[in-house]
Amino acid sequence: MSSRNFLPFGLLTAFLILTIACNTASDAWTNFTKCASNACVKEALAVKDAFLKDPKTTLGQFTATYEKGDDHVIGWLYLLRDSVLLNEKFSPTADRVALQQQLVEAARPFLDDPKLSEMAKSVTQEIENLAILAETEDGVLETITGTYAYEQNGASGTFKVLAVGADSIRYALEIFGPAPAHNQGMMEGFAKINSQGVALFGTSEFGGKCNIEATFKGESVVLKTLSGDDATCGFGHNIRADGAYNRSDDLDPFRAEGGDPAPANLLGRWKSTQDPKSEIEITDKEYVDIYDGKTLERNLYAYFKTCPKDCAPDTQEPCLRVSAQDDMCYTVLFADGKTLQLVYLGGTGKTLTFKRK
Numbered sequence: 001m002s003s004r005n006f007l008p009f010g011l012l013t014a015f016l017i018l019t020i021a022c023n024t025a026s027d028a029w030t031n032f033t034k035c036a037s038n039a040c041v042k043e044a045l046a047v048k049d050a051f052l053k054d055p056k057t058t059l060g061q062f063t064a065t066y067e068k069g070d071d072h073v074i075g076w077l078y079l080l081r082d083s084v085l086l087n088e089k090f091s092p093t094a095d096r097v098a099l100q101q102q103l104v105e106a107a108r109p110f111l112d113d114p115k116l117s118e119m120a121k122s123v124t125q126e127i128e129n130l131a132i133l134a135e136t137e138d139g140v141l142e143t144i145t146g147t148y149a150y151e152q153n154g155a156s157g158t159f160k161v162l163a164v165g166a167d168s169i170r171y172a173l174e175i176f177g178p179a180p181a182h183n184q185g186m187m188e189g190f191a192k193i194n195s196q197g198v199a200l201f202g203t204s205e206f207g208g209k210c211n212i213e214a215t216f217k218g219e220s221v222v223l224k225t226l227s228g229d230d231a232t233c234g235f236g237h238n239i240r241a242d243g244a245y246n247r248s249d250d251l252d253p254f255r256a257e258g259g260d261p262a263p264a265n266l267l268g269r270w271k272s273t274q275d276p277k278s279e280i281e282i283t284d285k286e287y288v289d290i291y292d293g294k295t296l297e298r299n300l301y302a303y304f305k306t307c308p309k310d311c312a313p314d315t316q317e318p319c320l321r322v323s324a325q326d327d328m329c330y331t332v333l334f335a336d337g338k339t340l341q342l343v344y345l346g347g348t349g350k351t352l353t354f355k356r357k
Contacts, residue, residue: 029061033072044079048103051123055106062119071337073119074264077126078284085127104128125269125357144169144197144216147253148245154178157185159214159221159245160253169193170254170298171201171214173223175239183236187212190298200226208232212241219247254323259302265337266303266320270354280354287322299324307331312345319345 028046035043051058062073084090085100104127110120148159157175164170172188191201197216202209210228214221223241230239262284269290272278281288287301300323304311307319311329320342322328333351334341340354 029058029065032076033065033070040079041083044076045084047076048080048084048099052102052106055110056116059107059110059113059116059119059123062122063116066119066337069336069338071265073122074267074337077122078264078267081126082284100127143250144193144221145252146247146250148221149248150175150243150245152243157241157243157245159223161221162252162254164190164298167192167194169199171199172253173212173241175235175241177236177239181237183239185230185233185235185239185241187234187241202228203232203234206232206234210234221245221247254300259321260305262303263335265335266332266340269357270340271357273353273355279357282320287320297324307345 028043028050032040032043032047047058065072085096087096090096091099104124107120107123107127110116111124113120144161145163146161148161150157150159155176155178157173160172162170168190170188170190173186175185177183187201187203189201191199191214193199193216199214199216200211201214202211204210208228208231210233211226212233213224213226215224222244225233225240225242230237233241235241262282266282267284269281270279272280277292279290281290282301285300286298288298289296302321302323303318304321305318307315307317307329308321311319311321312331315331318332320330320332322330329345330342330352331345332341333343338356340356342352342354343349344352
């Protein structure tokens with residue numbers, strides 16, 4: 001009578017479950033990489049399910065794809081972000097927040113893994129900081145974006161506002177005094193806003209503290225100077241921001257005009273090879289300068305497959321036009337998803353090299 005070797009039932013069951021899980025993850029990722037389109041939401045969701053079920057195997061697939069030089073992982077993260085997590089039509093806010101937490105928790109155990117840490121960090125960094133709760137309790141941030149105008153007794157002004165993240169606004173204030181002097185005042189930056197629609201902003205650059213309160217209600221915003229005068233606020237003589245500004249439109253006042261869709265291999269956070277404290281982050285809308293972990297400046301940008309003549313009249317290379325106080329243009333010399341090389345047009349011509357963080 002011949003003897004046969006059998007696996008214990010428990011080990012056999014575990015082996016079959018592991019095999020099925022690996023095959024499921026492999027099939028989902030293969031299907032997504034073949035799809036390779038912004039319309040691949042169904043395939044992206046299948047990868048999400050596989051990742052939550054077996055994060056180790058899925059992170060291994062991410063790593064193998066990344067090491068080949070393909071940018072499918074970046075594409076999956078941005079598709080998951082824009083079409084699912086930040087898409088209020090996809091599911092209720094509470095469900096999307098719960099999914100965000102599940103994805104981060106699934107990746108977290110592998111942050112120190114010698115083989116999987118880079119992909120685990122990519123998932124956590126991209127997903128964890130998403131402002132899914134972009135609207136405050138009474139929906140203020142959903143409704144305040146736009147340009148507000150003021151005109152009274154010959155004086156006029158505009159207050160441009162863009163809701164940014166969960167509790168912040170970007171603003172630009174411009175005021176003009178009456179004739180004959182036509183003195184002016186300007187101020188711009190970022191400010192926190194609370195759930196009652198009140199934001200505080202100001203400056204201390206002109207020898208004192210200038211604090212201005214902005215209270216949003218309906219189609220208007222009321223500006224009130226809490227401290228400082230025209231000099232400490234950096235305004236011209238007898239210029240004050242105070243008054244009721246009525247909204248003239250609800251468009252993004254800082255939008256970058258023109259351009260082409262930015263390729264996925266540009267998007268993400270990048271660390272300078274020349275100065276490890278210097279970083280930039282490029283989202284689908286914003287170009288962010290960061291130094292020593294602190295955000296220095298955040299501006300909208302436009303990407304062009306062929307650089308426009310107002311940036312570089314003698315080049316056919318792609319470029320970025322950053323909409324700052326003075327527009328800045330950067331030629332994109334090289335971008336493969338791992339390394340990014342830019343040249344500031346109008347500068348020294350030095351190549352700025354970054355590695356994906």
